[in-house]
Amino acid sequence: MAKAFAFINDKRVRDVFYQAALLIGLVALLVYFIRNASQNMVQAGIASGFDFLWRTSGIEVPFVLTNYTQSDNILALFWAGVANTMLVTVIALVLSTALGFLIGIARLSSIWLVQAIAGAYVEFVRNIPLLFFVLFWYFGVIAALPAPRESLSVFGVAFLNNRGLTIPLPDAGASFRYAFIAIAISCLLHWLFLRWARRRKEATGQDAPVLSVGLFLLLLVPVLALAWATLATRWDIPVLRGFNYRGGFVVIPEFVALLAALVTYTAGFIAEIVRGGIQSVPHGQIEASGALGLRPAQTLRLVTIPQALRVMTPPMTNQYLNVLKNSSFGAAIAYPDVVSLFMGSALNNTGQAIEIIAMTLAVYLVIGLAVSAFMNWYNARIALVTR
Amino acid sequence: MKTFVLAAALFAAGTLAASAQQLAPSPTLDAIKARGHLECGVHLGLPGFSFANDKGEWTGLDVDYCRALAAAVLGDATKVKYTPTSVQQRWPILQSGQVDVLSRNSTITFSRNATLGLNFQGINFYEGQTFIVRKKANVKSAEELDGASVCVAAGSTEEKNAADWFRERNLKVTITNFQKNDDAITAYDSGRCDAYTAGVGALAGQRAKLKVPDDHTILTKPISNDPQGPVTRYGDERWQLIVRWVLNGTIAAEMLGVTSKNVDEMKANSKNTEVRRLLGAEGGFGAMMGLADDWMYKAIKQVGNYGESYERTVGLESPLKLERGQNQLWTKGGLLFTPPFQ
Numbered sequence: 001m002a003k004a005f006a007f008i009n010d011k012r013v014r015d016v017f018y019q020a021a022l023l024i025g026l027v028a029l030l031v032y033f034i035r036n037a038s039q040n041m042v043q044a045g046i047a048s049g050f051d052f053l054w055r056t057s058g059i060e061v062p063f064v065l066t067n068y069t070q071s072d073n074i075l076a077l078f079w080a081g082v083a084n085t086m087l088v089t090v091i092a093l094v095l096s097t098a099l100g101f102l103i104g105i106a107r108l109s110s111i112w113l114v115q116a117i118a119g120a121y122v123e124f125v126r127n128i129p130l131l132f133f134v135l136f137w138y139f140g141v142i143a144a145l146p147a148p149r150e151s152l153s154v155f156g157v158a159f160l161n162n163r164g165l166t167i168p169l170p171d172a173g174a175s176f177r178y179a180f181i182a183i184a185i186s187c188l189l190h191w192l193f194l195r196w197a198r199r200r201k202e203a204t205g206q207d208a209p210v211l212s213v214g215l216f217l218l219l220l221v222p223v224l225a226l227a228w229a230t231l232a233t234r235w236d237i238p239v240l241r242g243f244n245y246r247g248g249f250v251v252i253p254e255f256v257a258l259l260a261a262l263v264t265y266t267a268g269f270i271a272e273i274v275r276g277g278i279q280s281v282p283h284g285q286i287e288a289s290g291a292l293g294l295r296p297a298q299t300l301r302l303v304t305i306p307q308a309l310r311v312m313t314p315p316m317t318n319q320y321l322n323v324l325k326n327s328s329f330g331a332a333i334a335y336p337d338v339v340s341l342f343m344g345s346a347l348n349n350t351g352q353a354i355e356i357i358a359m360t361l362a363v364y365l366v367i368g369l370a371v372s373a374f375m376n377w378y379n380a381r382i383a384l385v386t387r
Numbered sequence: 388m389k390t391f392v393l394a395a396a397l398f399a400a401g402t403l404a405a406s407a408q409q410l411a412p413s414p415t416l417d418a419i420k421a422r423g424h425l426e427c428g429v430h431l432g433l434p435g436f437s438f439a440n441d442k443g444e445w446t447g448l449d450v451d452y453c454r455a456l457a458a459a460v461l462g463d464a465t466k467v468k469y470t471p472t473s474v475q476q477r478w479p480i481l482q483s484g485q486v487d488v489l490s491r492n493s494t495i496t497f498s499r500n501a502t503l504g505l506n507f508q509g510i511n512f513y514e515g516q517t518f519i520v521r522k523k524a525n526v527k528s529a530e531e532l533d534g535a536s537v538c539v540a541a542g543s544t545e546e547k548n549a550a551d552w553f554r555e556r557n558l559k560v561t562i563t564n565f566q567k568n569d570d571a572i573t574a575y576d577s578g579r580c581d582a583y584t585a586g587v588g589a590l591a592g593q594r595a596k597l598k599v600p601d602d603h604t605i606l607t608k609p610i611s612n613d614p615q616g617p618v619t620r621y622g623d624e625r626w627q628l629i630v631r632w633v634l635n636g637t638i639a640a641e642m643l644g645v646t647s648k649n650v651d652e653m654k655a656n657s658k659n660t661e662v663r664r665l666l667g668a669e670g671g672f673g674a675m676m677g678l679a680d681d682w683m684y685k686a687i688k689q690v691g692n693y694g695e696s697y698e699r700t701v702g703l704e705s706p707l708k709l710e711r712g713q714n715q716l717w718t719k720g721g722l723l724f725t726p727p728f729q
Contacts, residue, residue: 348542
């Protein structure tokens with residue numbers, strides 16, 4: 001008898017048992033909540049389920065990247081919102097990283113004024129709520145821009161006013177597609193060339209004409225390709241008619257304000273991460289690289305930043321996830337992101353609160369996990385390899 | 388035989404009385420009586436309809452309805468707790484039972500009635516959606532808004548109405564959706580939009596919030612019909628009956644000429660049986676719903692009839708200066724009509 005139950009004294013068996021019990025408990029709790037909610041909704045006469053996604057949305061969206069129109073269904077509205085969220089997030093990620101690096105390095109500058117300005121900026125940004133930035137940029141942007149009739153003209157083809165920046169739109173994108181393919185090929189060639197040049201240098205010590213080939217492949221080819229595409233396409237050029245310019249694509253002020261707010265805000269935090277990362281590199285490394293005859297710029301590029309990146313990557317992941325989540329502040333200023341369109345307009349029109357909130361959460365979860373997975377991969381790649 | 392008939396009659400009377408008492412107890416009514424105040428969902432702040440003044444007192448047409456309901460149910464128009472709700476919050480707050488009734492400038496629509504578990508208990512304001520534009524834009528009707536950009540509250544009936552209306556007429560209009568009416572009108576005021584759209588009544592109230600109200604004009608021809616009135620949850624029929632008949636009662640009072648000033652005199656001396664039933668002098672109409680018989684007397688005495696309330700909050704006596712128009716009694720060319728107190 002005692003022998004038959006001896007396995008309960010086995011630590012591994014017990015670990016598995018406790019974990020299974022926890023999992024079953026959690027699932028049971030979740031099932032209970034879902035059942036409870038759906039029963040209450042049935043009792044209250046509230047419709048549930050995801051059928052509403054196929055109803056016509058009827059909502060007009062001022063800034064669409066997908067081919068959504070007002071007569072499409074609510075699912076299409078959802079994707080339009082997701083696309084807008086992704087757009088502002090991705091651009092904000094790139095710009096805030098660049099600005100953050102600049103400010104972070106400026107904070108460590110040996111010039112007192114540069115250092116003081118960067119420090120003041122970081123302290124200012126970190127102590128002010130993001131919503132303030134969003135509203136400040138929004139109302140600041142609109143107030144600063146002229147009415148449509150007094151638009152600022154950019155060479156007579158693009159127009160800036162308080163309804164946004166109207167830019168010409170190519171009628172058919174075919175030539176641009178070829179141009180982008182050409183640019184991609186030349187980037188690939190450049191990468192292959194660099195690999196070849198490095199191998200040859202390691203093997204023979206001979207230098208390759210890296211600069212001139214780089215300029216040709218990364219600058220001249222793209223410029224020529226884009227210039228050709230621009231000339232080969234018929235353009236839909238905005239024209240002032242009635243209230244505003246017609247035709248072209250409008251970059252709305254809500255987008256500009258949200259992007260500016262996200263970038264200026266996040267850059268403050270990234271600057272601190274950059275500073276912390278750089279300062280974490282032992283000073284001896286810098287002295288050593290000076291002793292080897294490297295110039296300060298080379299030291300920063302070849303010695304300091306590669307080591308600092310290892311420290312910076314995990315906290316940067318958090319900041320990137322924050323940018324994604326903070327993009328939902330767009331709802332405060334009518335930027336048509338997924339929160340504004342789906343949790344605002346669609347929720348109110350259908351009343352399907354639980355389904356809509358669950359789908360919106362899933363969007364942030366999926367994008368967030370993807371960003372985090374990418375950053376973890378990057379972190380593993382740059383981690384110090386000990387041999 | 389005689390005793391049998393008598394016994395049968397007594398038995399019948401007894402079961403009738405018992406069934407009258409058993410008739411659908413109202414959990415909502417019981418809860419209100421137990422806590423001593425009515426929970427009423429109102430607008431965040433819409434002058435003329437529901438607006439908290441600098442002393443924190445709520446006033447307006449929708450608020451007056453809450454006060455009349457509290458007077459009818461609890462005998463005291465001041466026993467109301469107001470919950471300000473945004474466009475987004477209003478339905479969940481009612482559905483979840485946080486408020487007993489929603490009196491909040493919300494359009495009655497089919498899909499809301501059919502899918503949200505909500506019932507609409509009558510109409511206290513007939514409204515049409517229109518636009519406010521800058522005078523210098525020189526726009527006379529909504530058809531001239533081709534190419535314009537319009538600010539609106541996201542998820543409102545106005546958002547969809549406007550989109551549909553312009554599309555049907557092949558007019559290209561950019562609609563920018565804000566989470567709150569106030570955000571939308573601030574953006575309009577700062578020049579982001581050429582027009583802001585909402586109901587006539589709401590626009591009249593919100594115009595006062597603009598930097599220079601006189602620079603703006605409200606287009607007269609509405610593009611929709613937006614009837615509005617008190618909203619309840621599905622279930623609790625007795626409570627719905629009360630919510631509906633308090634509204635009917637304030638309109639009936641105006642039709643019958645009962646005002647807050649003459650209500651005492653009418654209750655004591657009126658020969659009109661409908662007036663007597665309304666004010667609880669005969670008929671026991673209040674008891675049929677589980678209320679005191681003087682339910683409407685108290686409501687009218689403390690809040691006034693519909694017409695008095697209208698004039699005071701949105702009508703000519705108020706800063707909004709809205710004509711009665713379609714909100715006039717049907718006998719005077721309007722749409723207000725109420726079933727009789729019989």
